[in-house]
Amino acid sequence: MSGFPSFDYRNGRLYGESVQLDRIAREFGTPCYVYSRAALVAAYREFDAAFGGRDHLVCYAVKANSNLAILNLLARLGSGFDIVSGGELQRVLKAGGDPQKVVFSGVGKQPDEMRAALAAGIFCFNVESEAELAVLDRVAGELNKIAPVSLRVNPDVDAKTHPYISTGLKENKFGVPFEEAEKLYASAREFANLRISGLDCHIGSQLTKLGPFVEACGKILGLLIRLETLGFTIDHLDLGGGLGIRYLGENPPAAKDYVTALCAAIGPRNQRILIEPGRALVGNAGVLLTRVEYLKHTPHRDFAIVDAAMNDLMRPALYDAYHEILPVIANGGDEKIYQIVGPVCETGDFLGHDRKLALSQGDLLAIMSAGAYGMSMSSNYNTRPRAAEVMVDGDHVHLIRQRESLEQLLAGEKMLP
Ligand SMILES: Cc1ncc(COP(=O)(O)O)c(C=O)c1O
Numbered sequence: 001m002s003g004f005p006s007f008d009y010r011n012g013r014l015y016g017e018s019v020q021l022d023r024i025a026r027e028f029g030t031p032c033y034v035y036s037r038a039a040l041v042a043a044y045r046e047f048d049a050a051f052g053g054r055d056h057l058v059c060y061a062v063k064a065n066s067n068l069a070i071l072n073l074l075a076r077l078g079s080g081f082d083i084v085s086g087g088e089l090q091r092v093l094k095a096g097g098d099p100q101k102v103v104f105s106g107v108g109k110q111p112d113e114m115r116a117a118l119a120a121g122i123f124c125f126n127v128e129s130e131a132e133l134a135v136l137d138r139v140a141g142e143l144n145k146i147a148p149v150s151l152r153v154n155p156d157v158d159a160k161t162h163p164y165i166s167t168g169l170k171e172n173k174f175g176v177p178f179e180e181a182e183k184l185y186a187s188a189r190e191f192a193n194l195r196i197s198g199l200d201c202h203i204g205s206q207l208t209k210l211g212p213f214v215e216a217c218g219k220i221l222g223l224l225i226r227l228e229t230l231g232f233t234i235d236h237l238d239l240g241g242g243l244g245i246r247y248l249g250e251n252p253p254a255a256k257d258y259v260t261a262l263c264a265a266i267g268p269r270n271q272r273i274l275i276e277p278g279r280a281l282v283g284n285a286g287v288l289l290t291r292v293e294y295l296k297h298t299p300h301r302d303f304a305i306v307d308a309a310m311n312d313l314m315r316p317a318l319y320d321a322y323h324e325i326l327p328v329i330a331n332g333g334d335e336k337i338y339q340i341v342g343p344v345c346e347t348g349d350f351l352g353h354d355r356k357l358a359l360s361q362g363d364l365l366a367i368m369s370a371g372a373y374g375m376s377m378s379s380n381y382n383t384r385p386r387a388a389e390v391m392v393d394g395d396h397v398h399l400i401r402q403r404e405s406l407e408q409l410l411a412g413e414k415m416l417p
């Protein structure tokens, strides 16, 4: 298991921080995302240090949590960034990220997004199809630039994760087919405005075993050797992200063991190694605070209706994902098996099923391991304003995103004249 626990259950505080979550809920209201600076820094350092003297770049996968304060914190630690849109590029630049440490992934990059990335001077485009090579070449030519490219190959490795977040199987939309990689590198070489720079793969998310990573690295290494034999110069290997965290009973490898295993599988090569962790950097650095609005007892079930919902944290509804739910302030209700549900009008709007808790109205709960793919996947469904986000830093609590107002939410919509 990773060396950075998410939460000190006994004291109602976040990892390494001294501010009570109860105080945060009173000051900023609920629902509210709370992150720990200490946990974020510890997680980044664990990945970074694990490389020892080996040339490497940790490119945080922005999609996991794109709050500017988090990006800025990571940029200050020296992190690079894995982006998947022009919007994420803007965020990284605004947060002070170094464009020379940015890789751009994604199957559907648009010409405008390519232009912005070329203008910023990013490190590499992780190209995912032959058609994308042609568009990138054209856009780069128009700007009189040479685009650095890696091909993201799909190694057809079973990541043994939820099917919605497996990306390295041949039936997935991601990457170019492994057996076509050499042919596509040869096509890439023919484009005047592209420069082959690296080789990339990413097999999926929330992987809790090393086996699939090592298998993918073996395939990538074999391909690298064949490409070098064919005369291609590959400066870096991007091995993607995907290291899982503990939500329930999982026992994922520590960042250090994961990095050590990747490096061992690649062996002593000259290429710089890139990784793109998202969840493992921020997942256990954040919780979602929510208050019990109502308890509702029916002959069949006991419901705790809380003020957070699937629009705030959609992982349970989307993947049937488990997040631990712990009382922060409990006022001593009877213990029951509760369905923890939100106010949204969907039966799928649940945050946890069958949780044994002693609850009463007004209790404060923390939904654990919510730092990754929580706020970044939130929506305004049911016209619910997005939650606030705060970062705890020792004795201080910084509001890093205000709770959205209804005015902000409705701005931009227009009625017909
Ligand atoms: C290309 C790419 N890189 C990195 C990541 C980050 O994954 P994770 O948050 O599982 O580390 C993802 C998401 O799966 C991704 O699609």
Ligand SMILES: N[C@@H](CCCC[NH3+])C(=O)O
Residues within 6 Å of the ligand: 063, 165, 205, 206, 315, 372, 373, 377
């Ligand atoms: N959104 C997913 C992870 C997707 C990874 C992105 N490729 C989750 O919450 O688990």
